[in-house]
Amino acid sequence: MRFDEFQEFRERQLGADEALLDAAETNLYRALAALRPEAPAEAGTVYRCDLARTWLRRYGLPEEWSRRAMVSRGVRHGLDVVFRHLRLKQARVWLPADVYPVYFELAREAGLEPESYPTLPAPAWPSAPVDGRPEYLLLANPSKPLGRYLSGGECEALVSWLGESPGRRLLIDSVYDLGTPFDAGTQQLLETGRAVLLHSVTKGWLWPRTFGVVLLSPEDTELADAFRTDAPTPEQLSLAEHLLGEHGDLPQQVADELAVRAQRLFDRLPAEVRAAIPEESRTSPGNYFFPVDIPAERLRSEYGVLAIPMGVFGENDWPGSILTSLADAFGPTRLGDSSGI
CATH class of the missing domain: 3.40.640.10 (Type I PLP-dependent aspartate aminotransferase-like (Major domain))
Known part of the structure; x- marks a missing residue:
């Protein structure tokens, strides 16, 4: 399944089942739009x-x-x-x-x-x-x-x-x-x-x-x-x-926000699914992609979790799938509020 095909599939699944946990958002810029700096008003000479x-x-x-x-x-x-x-x-x-x-x-x-x-x-x-x-x-x-x-x-x-x-x-x-x-x-x-x-x-x-x-x-x-x-x-x-x-400190702010989102994802995953994510991925700073050794179809049908099939990323015979922590469900109520970062 190509990326564009999966996006259409994702929208259909989320529209058909409001209880489905969306762990398949991939757009970092949409998820963290409130953190993105504005461009300078004028462009000076820069070498x-x-x-x-x-x-x-x-x-x-x-x-x-x-x-x-x-x-x-x-x-x-x-x-x-x-x-x-x-x-x-x-x-x-x-x-x-x-x-x-x-x-x-x-x-x-x-x-x-x-x-x-x-x-x-x-x-x-x-x-x-x-x-x-x-x-x-x-x-x-x-x-x-x-x-x-x-x-x-x-x-x-x-x-x-x-x-x-x-x-x-x-x-x-x-x-x-x-x-x-x-x-x-x-x-x-x-x-x-x-x-x-x-x-x-x-x-x-x-x-x-x-x-x-x-x-x-x-x-x-x-x-x-x-x-x-x-x-x-x-x-x-x-x-x-x-x-x-x-804005030299922005990458650290991005990493901090992604850590909060990752923890919110983990908190909402069934224990069996959470345990199937390698510890190195769960604890990697600034990470929002989490491989899990469970097929995407099984995650959806048995656990109510919408994941990304491995084939969306390319050719690989590994039977697992990928979870992400970028969906709105894992975002803070108000970006910039210290209680959410």
């Missing part, structure tokens, strides 16, 4: 190099990396530029099969024929032998809908994968990481010198397709020109300066 250094300081990264910190219009834009470059290099590209269908859309639009690996119930990194081509593996940390950061063992396995060939690289989508600095696993992978990091203001500041940074690896700097000739607009740069400067 990309200054924004790049501001971003590096925020995440505790060396300022000398500023030549590798490419300003973009968000993760989608960053991936589009990277994928088109990888097509020219005739690279082999691995994408998570069950995270975000847009990854595959962008790759195919760029002329790539990506291969895939599953992330649920746990990531299974590719084991195919080296074939001589440049090889790039895209991962998300934290990973959705897995609903948690990568473990130490999973990061070590990625380091080993890199070590099997000098032509291997990682692409790390860190858009769901609301903390500072970035997760220890992300930092470990960056320290290999073989990872490209993609980040944006999409989740933490609730402004999609506006501003992001692509931190190139030391060996991928040939991508720099492609980003320099495809920059955000002056209005987007001014908004980014406003968000990073005037």
Whole structure:
């Protein structure tokens, strides 16, 4: 079932049964609309190099990396530029099969024929032998809908994968990481010198397709020109300066609100369903996706819970489903009231 088909199915189910618990909302921006900052009234002159250094300081990264910190219009834009470059290099590209269908859309639009690996119930990194081509593996940390950061063992396995060939690289989508600095696993992978990091203001500041940074690896700097000739607009740069400067604490507010919503979801779930959610997902900061090892049809028919079937996220034979905590039922009575955050 595709995402749009599931949305239609969800509306029909909720309309037919008012008692059904909606644990299938996915629109973060609608759920947290009251937290989203307004754009500045006027767009001043903002330089990309200054924004790049501001971003590096925020995440505790060396300022000398500023030549590798490419300003973009968000993760989608960053991936589009990277994928088109990888097509020219005739690279082999691995994408998570069950995270975000847009990854595959962008790759195919760029002329790539990506291969895939599953992330649920746990990531299974590719084991195919080296074939001589440049090889790039895209991962998300934290990973959705897995609903948690990568473990130490999973990061070590990625380091080993890199070590099997000098032509291997990682692409790390860190858009769901609301903390500072970035997760220890992300930092470990960056320290290999073989990872490209993609980040944006999409989740933490609730402004999609506006501003992001692509931190190139030391060996991928040939991508720099492609980003320099495809920059955000002056209005987007001014908004980014406003968000990073005037609303630096917003990602933590978002994480706090999501923690409240998650607990409200858990409180309303039957004990058997709640126990089927992995502890790592239940306790991951800022998480709103929760895998559960129970099919969506059974959750609906036996427990009165509307969940997202695994197939909505992509190809995966895992029989479980995904719960979310974004529906109105889990929101505070009044956003901004300290009793609800």
